[in-house]
């Protein structure tokens with residue numbers, strides 16, 4: 308089914324991913340409704356209609372679904388009943404099976420491994436006996452993660468020795484979890500694919516990501532990896548999208564091991580933080596591609612126009628007051644994106660900077676210098 312400009316798109320979730328999606332949708336003449344529990348959301352500030360309701364308020368969810376032509380997600384951790392209530396009234400892209408798999412680390416890794424795509428070694432932890440068996444099978448060091456609802460490193464505990472497993476599981480509230488082998492990383496990359504309603508696919512070239520305190524810090528494109536890995540990563544995204552009969556945008560986060568193997572870390576059935584640089588640096592942004600995919604339009608070209616970098620702006624930058632925006636804007640090649648959030652909590656994603664240059668290193672150094680300029684160093688007397 309095709310939804311042309313003028314149609315109304317529903318976005319579940321109210322964060323910055325929905326905000327930038329809504330900007331892309333508005334540019335092409337679409338209308339946008341958003342539903343999220345919070346008020347005055349980053350998405351709501353751009354949308355035509357913002358509905359404030361918890362995701363389990365199924366009456367509100369039904370009214371939201373009835374008023375739009377197609378629904379997509381910017382936040383995938385909505386209850387299964389919510390997705391079902393939406394699906395009863397309108398088209399939902401991507402489909403609920405994709406969402407169900409991506410919401411749960413055990414289902415996700417089991418599914419991807421079943422396609423013959425290598426994943427981080429893992430074992431499920433749902434009982435005391437499984438915890439012991441997982442430690443024996445996976446070994447240490449490892450990372451214990453909650454099966455659901457983790458993001459930005461939340462719901463994860465590192466395990467250095469077998470004796471720490473018990474207290475790590477306690478720290479996660481003895482909830483359903485997954486034990487992963489701690490991967491000796493060379494680097495981390497992500498690939499953002501899209502699949503249209505006609506089955507056509509595209510993938511952006513791999514983006515290279517560095518994290519700080521388990522939160523994405525800086526991304527650069529193109530990733531500095533060998534061509535066979537670039538192909539393997541693109542093939543993996545396509546294989547997952549085909550197997551799920553996926554319509555929409557899908558990001559896969561990969562680990563590249565020191566011995567040159569590619570392992571799937573996790574899936575995101577929506578735009579991804581690493582893809583924010585596509586807004587300024589690619590022919591088609593990840594947000595426009597999401598729009599094209601879910602509306603049944605032809606997909607856009609994903610080529611990178613110039614090496615680029617993105618640096619996240621977390622709430623920590625506000626510790627000594629409002630950052631000095633003009634200092635970053637002094638760099639003419641740097642673009643500032645802010646999400647309209649009013650409460651700058653530590654670790655909260657408030658905005659990002661992007662830059663393009665002749666090399667990825669040049670772009671990286673530009674965004675880092677611009678970010679440093681945001682917080683004037685105190686003069687030492």
Ligand SMILES: Nc1ncnc2c1ncn2[C@@H]1O[C@H](COP(=O)(O)OP(=O)(O)O)[C@@H](O)[C@H]1O
Nearest residue numbers: 427450457458459460461487488489490518521
């Ligand atoms: N098994 C692992 N081995 C090594 N590093 C890991 C592992 N799992 C997570 N990490 C690090 O923590 C980051 C966040 O973990 P991830 O599983 O992607 O959760 P989130 O949902 O919080 O993004 C990863 O990008 C990586 O840097």
Ligand SMILES: [Mg+2]
Nearest residue numbers: 459560572573
């Ligand atoms: Mg991640």
